[in-house]
Each structure stands twice: as C-alpha cells, then as structure tokens.
Amino acid sequence: MKRTSRRTLAATVAAAALFAAGHALAATPGVGECLDCHGDKTIEKSLPGGRTQSLYVDLAVYRQSVHGKGSCVTCHADAKAPHDKLGKVNCGKCHGDAEKSYAGSTHGMMHAKGNTEVPGCDGCHGKHDILKPTNPKSKTFRLNIAGTCLSCHKDRALEARYSHLPDHKLIAAYEQSVHGMAVKKSGLTGSAVCPDCHGNHGILPADQPKSATHRQNIPTLCGKCHAGILEQYEKSVHGKGLRAGIAESPVCTDCHGEHTIVKASDPSSPVSSRNIPKTCSACHEKEAISTRYALPKKRFSSYMDSFHGIAVEYGMTKAANCASCHGIHEILPSGDPASPVNPANLPRTCGKCHPNAGPNFAKGVVHVEVSPKKAMGVFAVRMFYTIFISALVILFVLHVGLELYGRWNRRRAAGQGGKEGRP
Amino acid sequence: MSRADLASGQVIRMSLLFRLQPLMLTVLLLVLAVTGFALMYHENALAQAVIRLEGGVQNRGIVHRVAAVLLMANLVYHIFYMLFSREGRPELRDLMITRRDIDDFLQSLRYNIGAATEYPRFGKYGYKEKFQYWGAAAGTVLVSITGFMLWAEGFSMIFLPKFVLDLAMVIHGYQGLLAFVILFFWHLYNVHLHPSVFPMNPSWITGKVSAEWLRQEHPLEYEKLKEEGLL
Numbered sequence: 001m002k003r004t005s006r007r008t009l010a011a012t013v014a015a016a017a018l019f020a021a022g023h024a025l026a027a028t029p030g031v032g033e034c035l036d037c038h039g040d041k042t043i044e045k046s047l048p049g050g051r052t053q054s055l056y057v058d059l060a061v062y063r064q065s066v067h068g069k070g071s072c073v074t075c076h077a078d079a080k081a082p083h084d085k086l087g088k089v090n091c092g093k094c095h096g097d098a099e100k101s102y103a104g105s106t107h108g109m110m111h112a113k114g115n116t117e118v119p120g121c122d123g124c125h126g127k128h129d130i131l132k133p134t135n136p137k138s139k140t141f142r143l144n145i146a147g148t149c150l151s152c153h154k155d156r157a158l159e160a161r162y163s164h165l166p167d168h169k170l171i172a173a174y175e176q177s178v179h180g181m182a183v184k185k186s187g188l189t190g191s192a193v194c195p196d197c198h199g200n201h202g203i204l205p206a207d208q209p210k211s212a213t214h215r216q217n218i219p220t221l222c223g224k225c226h227a228g229i230l231e232q233y234e235k236s237v238h239g240k241g242l243r244a245g246i247a248e249s250p251v252c253t254d255c256h257g258e259h260t261i262v263k264a265s266d267p268s269s270p271v272s273s274r275n276i277p278k279t280c281s282a283c284h285e286k287e288a289i290s291t292r293y294a295l296p297k298k299r300f301s302s303y304m305d306s307f308h309g310i311a312v313e314y315g316m317t318k319a320a321n322c323a324s325c326h327g328i329h330e331i332l333p334s335g336d337p338a339s340p341v342n343p344a345n346l347p348r349t350c351g352k353c354h355p356n357a358g359p360n361f362a363k364g365v366v367h368v369e370v371s372p373k374k375a376m377g378v379f380a381v382r383m384f385y386t387i388f389i390s391a392l393v394i395l396f397v398l399h400v401g402l403e404l405y406g407r408w409n410r411r412r413a414a415g416q417g418g419k420e421g422r423p
Numbered sequence: 424m425s426r427a428d429l430a431s432g433q434v435i436r437m438s439l440l441f442r443l444q445p446l447m448l449t450v451l452l453l454v455l456a457v458t459g460f461a462l463m464y465h466e467n468a469l470a471q472a473v474i475r476l477e478g479g480v481q482n483r484g485i486v487h488r489v490a491a492v493l494l495m496a497n498l499v500y501h502i503f504y505m506l507f508s509r510e511g512r513p514e515l516r517d518l519m520i521t522r523r524d525i526d527d528f529l530q531s532l533r534y535n536i537g538a539a540t541e542y543p544r545f546g547k548y549g550y551k552e553k554f555q556y557w558g559a560a561a562g563t564v565l566v567s568i569t570g571f572m573l574w575a576e577g578f579s580m581i582f583l584p585k586f587v588l589d590l591a592m593v594i595h596g597y598q599g600l601l602a603f604v605i606l607f608f609w610h611l612y613n614v615h616l617h618p619s620v621f622p623m624n625p626s627w628i629t630g631k632v633s634a635e636w637l638r639q640e641h642p643l644e645y646e647k648l649k650e651e652g653l654l
Contacts, residue, residue: 304466310462310465310480311480313465314474314479314480314481315479315480316479316480316481354576354577354580355577356577356578356580356581357580358581360582360583360584361580361581361583361584361585362585363585363586364584364586364587364589365585365586366585368589375586375589377586377589377590378586378589378590378593381590381593381597382593382597385594385598385600385601386597388601389597389600389601389604392601392604392605393604396608396612400612400616402532402535402536403531405535405536406534406535406536406537407535407618
C-alpha cells in the first residue's frame with residue numbers, strides 16, 4: 001500500500017512537472033500530441049531492403065498497459081514534435097535491478113556486443129503493451145511465458161545461426177513434459193515454467209557454474225518445488241556425493257530428464273519400471289565408474305539374467321526393478337544399516353513381494369555374477385554341465401564314427417567272400 | 424501275437440499303451456525345450472522372437488507349465504506302469520542295467536576296431552537303448568524336481584535359501600539341455616541314421632518290427648520269443 005501511494009505520488013508530481021514543463025517548453029509533447037502522428041495507422045518508416053516498420057501506437061492498448069498512466073517522454077526522453085530517429089529507450093532508468101541482472105545474462109552480453117536478434121526488455125515484455133506478469137494477458141504471465149521463450153527457441157533458423165543453442169526439438173519437448181502439460185492442459189500456475197529453472201533476466205547457459213541450471217545447482221533448483229524429495233536426496237549416497245564435489249554423482253535430471261521430463265508412471269519415462277534398469281546402468285554398468293568408486297560390477301547384466309530382469313524386459317512391470325529393492329531418492333550403499341539392501345534388511349525388502357522370504361531365504365547373493373569368487377555353486381554346476389554335455393557329444397560322435405568305421409572295414413574285408421558282416 | 428503278424432514276419436515290440444508314453448514325451452519335451460530354451464537364452468535374438476511368438480514371458484510360462492504338468496503326469500503313469508502293470512514289469516526287468524551291458528559295450532568297441540569277431544548279442548534292449556532310457560528318465564526326474572521348486576517359489580522360499588534356488592535354476596536349465604542333447608543326438612542315430620533302420624525305425628508308430636531285424640539286432644530276444652513259441 002505504502003509503495004503504491006508513493007508511486008502515485010511520484011506520478012502526480014511528474015505529471016505536474018510535465019504539465020508545467022509543457023507550458024514552458026512547447027517542444028516537449030504530451031501523449032495527445034504524439035498520437036497526432038502515431039495514432040495514424042498508416043504511419044511507417046522505411047527499413048533497408050525495402051521493408052517497412054509500422055510506427056502506429058494503439059492508444060487504447062497503451063492506456064491499459066502497466067505504463068499507461070504515464071507519458072511518452074518518460075521513455076522516449078528525446079522526443080520532440082516533429083522528430084527524427086529517437087534514441088534507444090532505457091528501461092534501466094527505472095528498472096535498475098533488472099537491467100543489471102540482464103547485463104550479466106547470456107542475452108544481455110550478446111546484446112551489448114550489438115546483436116539485435118537476442119531479446120532486449122521488449123523482446124519478452126513487449127513495448128507499448130507491457131502488462132504486469134500477474135496479468136493473465138501478459139506475455140510473461142506464468143501460463144504464457146513458455147510460448148514467449150519458445151517463439152525464439154523453437155525457431156530452427158535461429159538454432160542454425162547460433163550453433164551453441166540446444167536442439168530446438170529438445171527445448172520444445174517441454175510442451176509435452178509433465179510440467180508443460182500441467183501448464184497447457186491443466187492450466188496450473190504452480191507448475192514449473194522456463195524462468196523457474198533458468199532464471200529470468202539473469203539467464204545463463206547450464207555449463208556456467210553461476211547458472212541456475214548448472215549440475216551442481218540442479219537438486220536445489222528442483223527442490224524449490226520438490227522440497228520433500230530434495231530432503232531425501234540430500235541424505236542419499238548420490239546427494240552426499242554431489243555435495244562432496246563429485247560431479248559424476250547423479251542429479252535429478254540425469255535420471256528424470258529435463259525438458260522431456262514425464263511422470264514416472266509414463267512408459268516413456270527413463271524412470272518407468274521398464275526403463276529404470278537401463279537408466280541406472282548408464283552409470284552402474286560402466287567399468288570406469290565402478291572402479292573409481294569401488295562399486296560392485298555387472299549389476300545390470302546380472303539383473304537382466306534374473307527372473308526379475310527378464311520379466312521386466314518383457315513388460316511384466318510388477319517384477320522388481322532396481323528401485324524396488326535399492327530405493328529411489330533416498331538410495332544408500334548396502335553397507336549402511338538404513339539401506340533396504342543391507343543384509344540385515346534383506347528379508348524385509350524381499351518380503352515386500354515375497355511374504356515367505358525370511359532370513360533363511362536371504363542367504364546368498366542377489367545379483368548372481370557367475371564367477372568362482374562370487375557364486376561358486378552356480379559356477380561349478382554350470383561348468384560341470386558344460387563339460388559333461390560337451391564330453392557326451394564328443395563320445396556320441398566317436399561311437400558313431402567307430403561303428404561306421406567297423407562296418408566299412410568289414411564290408412571291405414568281406415568284399416571277396418560276398419557275405420556282409422554285421423553293421 | 425496274432426497269426427497275421429506272424430505271417431508278415433512282424434513282431435510286436437511295443438504295445439499301444441507303451442508307445443503312447445514316449446510319444447507324449449517327445450511332444451512335451453519339444454514344447455518344453457522351445458519355451459524353456461527361449462528363457463534360458465533370452466539375450467539371443469532368436470529366443471526373443473520365440474518369446475514374442477509365445478505371447479510374452481507370462482504366456483510362455485503358462486505353456487511351459489502346462490506341458491510340464493502333462494510330462495510329470497506321464498512320468499508318474501510310467502513309474503506305475505513299470506512297477507505294477509503286468510505289461511510293464513517285464514519291460515523294467517529288460518531295461519535294468521547289468522554287468523553284461525558294460526561287457527557288451529566294450530565288446531562292440533573291440534568288434535568295431537577288429538579286435539573281436541563277434542558282435543555282442545543283445546536282449547530286448549541293448550546298451551544304447553538302456554543308456555538313452557535311463558538318461559531320459561533321470562533327466563526328467565531331476566528337471567521335474569527343480570522345476571517344481573522354481574514354480575512354487577513362494578513355498579520354496581520358506582525353507583530354501585536363495586542360493587539353492589539359484590542352483591535349482593541352473594540345474595533345471597542345463598539338465599534340460601542335457602536331456603535334449605541325449606535324446607536328440609543319440610536318438611537320431613539309433614532310430615534314424617543307423618544303417619539297420621535308416622531312414623526310420625517305424626516301430627514307434629506301428630509298435631512292430633520285422634522278425635529278421637530282431638534276429639540281427641536283438642538275437643537273445645529273438646531266441647527267447649522263439650523258445651516261447653511266439654515266433
């Protein structure tokens with residue numbers, strides 16, 4: 001309230017001053033005078049290449065804008081009637097913080113270098129038609145902002161011109177994501193929109209450490225909304241690893257995706273029951289990672305060879321996947337007493353699906369890696385059968401060969417006698 | 424033995440009830456092999472195609488278990504038949520492995536390398552038939568037991584540790600493979616490719632063999648039938 005009244009006061013003072021000035025300097029025009037020319041719908045200026053740009057200003061639209069109670073010269077300070085090309089509008093005169101933060105952003109830095117394709121203030125906020133972000137008609141309203149960003153970032157030509165831009169399809173995938181659909185289909189203003197993750201004026205590419213979307217900042221970023229999950233993640237081996245500076249430790253987007261993010265129940269999600277083994281094994285089947293962090297190896301192949309793995313592979317999603325036993329966001333190493341795969345907790349963990357699996361059942365390894373060290377029994381039985389079956393086949397062949405040889409031999413010997421021997 | 428059979432020189436080797444058992448075994452083992460090996464070698468593209476053909480792992484499992492139940496029923500019937508029926512008991516006697524079978528085997532080797540002049544004289548079943556019979560029988564029993572353990576996994580988990588079930592799974596798969604290899608190769612040779620029966624010994628359908636074949640291949644049985652006045 002206080003702020004509003006102060007602003008009103010400022011506006012009144014300004015208006016009074018302008019009014020006074022208007023009388024003193026006949027060259028400083030009021031809105032009405034500007035509209036004498038700019039109210040004409042046909043007014044335009046020529047641009048190089050034969051194109052033209054309309055200079056028409058719709059008074060009604062301007063009046064409804066957030067600045068509609070002001071005057072043209074507040075922004076176009078050098079305007080006289082009539083006038084030549086005007087100087088650039090400097091929004092920073094009033095919006096100092098925004099200008100400062102914009103200057104440090106990737107848009108701002110390119111803008112400062114003279115690039116006219118990156119959005120300035122007007123690129124996102126509009127010009128004479130600027131509305132408050134809380135106004136549902138505003139280009140920066142939560143339900144509209146994605147469309148505003150995508151008006152450039154969906155543009156294939158733009159992507160081709162700026163090679164460092166991510167694939168436009170990837171960015172546009174947001175629209176089909178769980179966040180995008182919540183906005184577009186369900187009209188929820190609470191869902192994540194572009195600036196929630198990327199920031200607004202200070203937007204930076206994710207590879208810069210200061211960027212809101214830099215790996216190291218992702219969990220905190222997602223945790224702004226998913227606070228409960230962040231709390232679990234921070235306690236997990238992955239969260240602790242990341243906080244200890246291990247950049248390889250997975251953050252939210254490594255498993256869930258970013259612009260493509262969908263619900264875990266969606267079959268296309270990388271964390272759906274069907275896909276989760278592949279997602280986890282993107283790291284856990286990597287020799288280098290297993291060696292570097294002294295993790296058990298062959299987790300994926302041993303799982304895929306189990307009944308659980310085969311069942312999941314063929315779409316029986318009620319079978320256990322990685323997360324069923326190891327947990328999801330709160331995942332812990334098996335040595336931790338709180339881990340569901342800690343030997344002491346295995347009966348309870350298996351018991352979630354197999355009520356009869358007691359402490360007795362939990363004896364033996366779960367990921368059966370067939371080697372003498374890890375699973376001697378299975379290894380020995382497999383070896384025995386392999387040798388036995390091979391030996392048997394060889395003996396069969398020898399026996400058959402010997403019989404045929406004997407037969408051939410006897411036939412040759414009996415050649416003169418005429419009487420054929422036994423086969 | 425009817426007169427008609429005698430006139431055509433045919434000897435009944437297997438009764439209809441007896442023939443039915445290996446026939447069932449053949450059909451069921453094929454179904455079990457196709458469904459089972461698809462799972463055992465599930466990373467192989469052909470196996471995956473077979474699983475899809477069977478309608479996914481769930482249906483594959485159902486087909487496999489239906490065939491398994493029938494096979495076990497066949498096995499139980501066979502055990503009763505061999506132990507308690509008038510027709511089966513003599514068969515079991517004939518199939519018992521004796522010292523003589525080892526001698527026969529060694530003599531056949533000697534005969535074929537030319538170190539012996541006489542080929543061993545077999546009764547109704549020679550060492551080859553006995554080997555195949557007992558190999559298949561032992562395999563079927565072992566596969567049935569391990570298969571049951573895996574099927575009733577909830578029950579098995581009460582008193583069996585996981586590593587025992589892991590072993591059961593490996594044994595089940597490889598014993599199946601072993602049975603399949605014995606039956607396939609040995610059977611292929613004995614009743615198809617062997618010069619005396621090539622291309623096929625028809626007795627598995629007709630139950631009959633010629634008296635001449637019997638005299639040559641199973642002389643002791645031939646003489647026994649002759650003594651009993653059945654020939």
